[in-house]
Amino acid sequence: MSNPDMAEPITPPAGHVAEEAADDSVAPVATVGETDPAPAADSHPVKIRSRNVDVFYGDKQALFDLGIDIRARMVTALIGPSGCGKSTYIRCLNRMNDTIEIARVSGLIELDGQDIYSPDIDVVELRARVGIVFQKPNPFPKSIFENVAYGPRIHGLAAGKTDLEEIVVTSLTRAGLFEEVKDRLEDPGTGLSGGQQQRLCIARAIAVSPEVILMDEPCSALDPIATARVEELIDDLRKNYTIVIVTHSMQQAARVSQRTAMFHLGYLVEEGQTDAIFTNPTDKRTRDYITGRYG
Amino acid sequence: MTNIAQSGIARTGPDGLSIHTSGDARKRLARRYAAERRFRRLGLGAVLLAMGFLLLLLSTVVGKAIPAFTYTYAVLPLDLAGDKINHDDPLRSNFDAIVKAAIAEALPFAAGRKQRRAARGLISSGAAVILRDMVADDRALIGAPRAIGLPVSDTLDLYFKQLTAPRRSREPQGSATPSATSDKIHIAVEDGVIGSDEQFGRDAPSHLVFINGGVVKITGADGEGLQGDVLVPLQSTVPAAQGDWRLVTINQAESARKISDREIAYAEILNGMGLIERRFNAIFFTRGASREPEMAGVWGAVVGSFFTMLVTLALSFPLGVASAVYLEEVAPKNRWTQLIEVNINNLAAVPSIVFGLLGLAVFLNFFGLPRSAPVAGGMVLALMTLPTIIIASRAALGAVPPSIREGALGIGASRMQTVFHHVLPLAMPGILTGTILGVARALGETAPLLMIGMVAFIVDIPGGALQPATVLPVQIYMWADFPEPGFQQKTAAAILVLLGFLVVMNAFAVVMRRRFERRW
Known part of the structure; x- marks a missing residue:
């Protein structure tokens, strides 16, 4: 695969952000602990509410007292230097941390007002509602069709064979992959190119009709062209899904997200409208990070 | 070295050249290449040596086994219609008398x-039994005289295969004139056919003269000719021209071999009548154990091995894979699972006879399973195979990339769905490799089966896993112990059958592995 560093587009971040900021004049800076709803709260209610979240790996604490609201049908970008807890946080949102034996999560995480760590929550159902796309494309070593059909099948979402085929075609179309693979749905999914594999993984995630899609650095293993395609796709998907994306690329965060959260050493530094964060960060660490002075 | 240390950054050798092109560097490089070449040659040598020994082993076994795949039959006209047949119940006829x-x-x-x-x-003492079995298979044989091939005795079979009583046949100069057709006779021959200083008797080489349709055993020689005893009467006393009579010399003394001169004479007469045939040794592949080499077959042991392996596989594969899945995918990693893991690894190294003792104490004495039965043997071998399968399966499961698990869990598959739909199929090739290693070892195992009585002498072909049986390696062990020379070939042939069994089993595993093999 291509070097992750190569995937960074060369667009200067500041100019890009400035353009977007010009379109959206009302952009109050949202900071840590801010409880006022954002201006667009009616159309974008809080989908996931996190309060006082601490995560431990064994004795090591990875997240400290995290509080953040993820808004519906928006792209929220999580940025910050490596090892700052971004991935740890999104893995909390569909309880993927459960698979790590030494991981321990405390605090409150609510999906539509329901505590996802409460005992009466079914993890399988939660993960069907909150899908995830990983950093490295990981299609199953099965056919393209089977990759997408697997989720709907285990959740019993398709009434019959034709129904299932329809779901697969719709998902692949929405992931922008259908035109490229429509003649070889029975070929192995692992035979696709890196960018195609990642879009296949996105198709696989949306095939189970989730409400939230978590993306853990989805473009870090892709070249700039494939990255652009996936970014277009994310922009398209936000009309129907709530998206949380972890990225190391400031440009990407600026391009695809409406809200941005800056993490540092396990703490949430600040969170707010993307344009505001990029044009007028309140915290020095954020300013240093997005201008490339460290991290 | 010191040069670098002192100069810090100036990376030049003592001769002013770059450190990678100096004479010293070239020498180092040459040494490195020499070491590589040496290693390659040693490796190649080791492989060739191993292949040489393997070839030697296989050629020895195959060379010894080939004679056992055919057997000598005497095609005799049998009276299957006369008064010796019990027409009410043909199977109770006096087949021995018919053969006689x-x-x-x-x-x-x-x-x-x-x-x-x-x-x-x-003729083999088992010929009557063979005949009876033939009639049992096909009642239509009864009712008319028929020429049917009967197995000869094992010593005669070895004689015709040139494996006993090595002999030399020649046609001496001149004609020979016998004095009579029976009893003690004199044969007038040219001088020097047999030297006058030659010894005769039971402890000296035998000389047989085949002349005029009869056989004479020479007992003395003088200037006039040869004296001898007639073993098979001659048809006439007319002189036999050169080329019409021959002298057979058997260097092994009669007292030192199992086949007598008279038997050789009779056998050669039968052979001269065209009644002796070499056929595929069906008895060896269809019958069970016997004390008579010519009646002993490997089929009972093959069936016993088959049932034993079936029980072993049916127990150890699901148990082993389930244990591995539990330990690798479900169980928490704590002190207890670590203890279990260490013990499984130790069990893989326990001598097999210990498992045999365990089987004797637990399966036979405590649970009261039938002695000598494949079910008990299979259970003992399953215990022995389990650690191998568990270790291999755990390694195979651990080698499945975690991204596959995360992908499945991430779209809401349950833990068991993840394991059974994705992880296990990907681990299957490795699991099957481990299984075949374990079962192949179990197939060749003798010691634990001796402990649970599978060394018993069992003539019947087992009809199920609960009936007494023996297995191939035990059968080989027993035959290797028998004194009759006929069993030596059987031993080698049974080893070949065991190897064939193994090849068939491995081929099956390879086919299964191919079906599961996938790229990721």
């Missing part, structure tokens, strides 16, 4: 008691 009568008919001159015994000894 047929021998007497083929060798009418063998009238005396001694002669009759020698003649009867040519």
Whole structure:
């Protein structure tokens, strides 16, 4: 695969952000602990509410007292230097941390007002509602069709064979992959190119009709062209899904997200409208990070 | 070295050249290449040596085993219609008498008691049983005289295969004139056919003269010719021209071999009549154990091995894979699972006879399973195979990339769905490799089966896993112990059958592995 560093587009971040900021004049800076709803709260209610979240790996604490609201049908970008807890946080949102034996999560995480760590929550159902796309494309070593059909099948979402085929075609179309693979749905999914594999993984995630899609650095293993395609796709998907994306690329965060959260050493530094964060960060660490002075 | 340390950054050798092109560097490089070449040659040598030994082993076994795949039959006209047949219940006929009568008919001159015994000894004592089984398979054989091939005795079979009584046949100069057709006779021959200083008797090489349709055993030689005893009567006393008579010399003394001169004479007469045939040894592949080499077959052991392996596989594969899945995918990693893991690894190294003792104490004495039965043997071997399968399966499961698990869990598959839909199929090739290693070892195992009585002498072909049986390696072990020379070939042939069994089993595993093999 291509070097992750190569995937960074060369667009200067500041100019890009400035353009977007010009379109959206009302952009109050949202900071840590801010409880006022954002201006667009009616159309974008809080989908996931996190309060006082601490995560431990064994004795090591990875997240400290995290509080953040993820808004519906928006792209929220999580940025910050490596090892700052971004991935740890999104893995909390569909309880993927459960698979790590030494991981321990405390605090409150609510999906539509329901505590996802409460005992009466079914993890399988939660993960069907909150899908995830990983950093490295990981299609199953099965056919393209089977990759997408697997989720709907285990959740019993398709009434019959034709129904299932329809779901697969719709998902692949929405992931922008259908035109490229429509003649070889029975070929192995692992035979696709890196960018195609990642879009296949996105198709696989949306095939189970989730409400939230978590993306853990989805473009870090892709070249700039494939990255652009996936970014277009994310922009398209936000009309129907709530998206949380972890990225190391400031440009990407600026391009695809409406809200941005800056993490540092396990703490949430600040969170707010993307344009505001990029044009007028309140915290020095954020300013240093997005201008490339460290991290 | 010091040069670098002192100069810090100036990376030049003492001769001013770059450190990578100096004379020293070239020498180092040459040494490195020499070491590589040496290693390659040693590796190649090791492989060739191993292949050489393997070839030697296989050629020895195959060379010894090939004679056992065919057997010598005497095709005798049998009276299957006469009064010796019990027409109400043909299977209760006196088949022994039928065989005896047929021998007497083929060798009418063998009238005396001694002669009759020698003649009867040519045909296997199991011939009557074979005949009875033939009739049981096909009642239509009864009712008419038929020429049917009967197995000869094991010593005669070895004689015709040139494996006993090595002999030299020649046609001496000049003609020979016998003085009579029976009893003690004199044969006038040219001088020097047999040297006058030659020893005769039971402890000296035998000389047989085949002349005028008869056989004479030479007992003395003088200037006039040869004296001898007639073993098979001659048809006439007319002089035999050169080329019409021959002298057979058997260097092994009669007292030192199992086949007598009289038997050799009778056998050669039967052969001269065209009654002796070499056929595929069906008995070896269809019958169970026997004390008679010519009646002993490997089929009972093959079936016993098959049932034993079936029980072993049916127990150890699901148990082993389930244990591995539990330990690798479900169980928490704590002190207890670590203890279990260490113990499983230790069990893989326990000598197999210990498992045999365990089987004897637990399966036979405590649970009361039938002795000598494949079910008990299979259970013991399953215990022995389990650690191998668990270790291999755990390694295979651990080698499945975690991204596959995360992908499945991430779209809401349950833990068991993840394991059974994605992880296990990907681990299957590795699991099957481990299984075949374990089962192949179990197939060749003798010691634990001796402990649970599978070394018993069992003639019947087992019809199920609960009936007494023996297995191939135990059968080989027993045959290797038998003194009859006929069993030596059987031992080698049974080893080949065991190897064939193994090849078939491995081929099956390879086919299964191919079906599961996928790229990711």
